[in-house]
Structure formats: structure tokens, C-alpha cells
Amino acid sequence: MSAGDRLRTAWRLIREFSGERAYEIYLEHQRREHPGEPVLTEREFWRRHIDARDSAPRVGCC
Numbered sequence: 001m002s003a004g005d006r007l008r009t010a011w012r013l014i015r016e017f018s019g020e021r022a023y024e025i026y027l028e029h030q031r032r033e034h035p036g037e038p039v040l041t042e043r044e045f046w047r048r049h050i051d052a053r054d055s056a057p058r059v060g061c062c
Contacts, residue, residue: 022049 001009015021023045030039040048 012021016025023042026045027039030037
């Protein structure tokens with residue numbers, strides 16, 4: 001594995017852990033599990049994502 005490949009993999013993991021890839025993961029899931037069905041726009045996805053998180057806040061500090 002080249003240094004560039006390792007860097008891309010590390011960057012992808014950082015984005016995944018931070019939640020930044022959530023929309024990309026949603027699109028991958030939709031294409032794989034629900035082909036042909038309409039998908040949410042990125043704006044619609046994040047609105048629902050944030051609303052769901054706000055309606056069920058986590059207890060505690062972490």
C-alpha cells in the first residue's frame with residue numbers, strides 16, 4: 001500500500017468517525033439495498049439526521 005493510499009484511507013476513517021460521511025454512507029446503502037427508489041437530497045438528509053438526533057438526545061457527557 002502506497003503512502004497516498006494510506007493517507008486516503010486515514011482521511012476516509014477520520015471523516016467516517018466525525019460523521020461527515022453520513023450522507024455518502026446513506027447513498028451507498030440506498031443504492032445497494034433499495035435500487036430504483038428515490039433518495040433524499042443532501043439537504044433533506046441532514047435535516048432529518050439533525051432532527052432525529054435532537055429528538056433523542058444522548059444522556060451524559062459522551
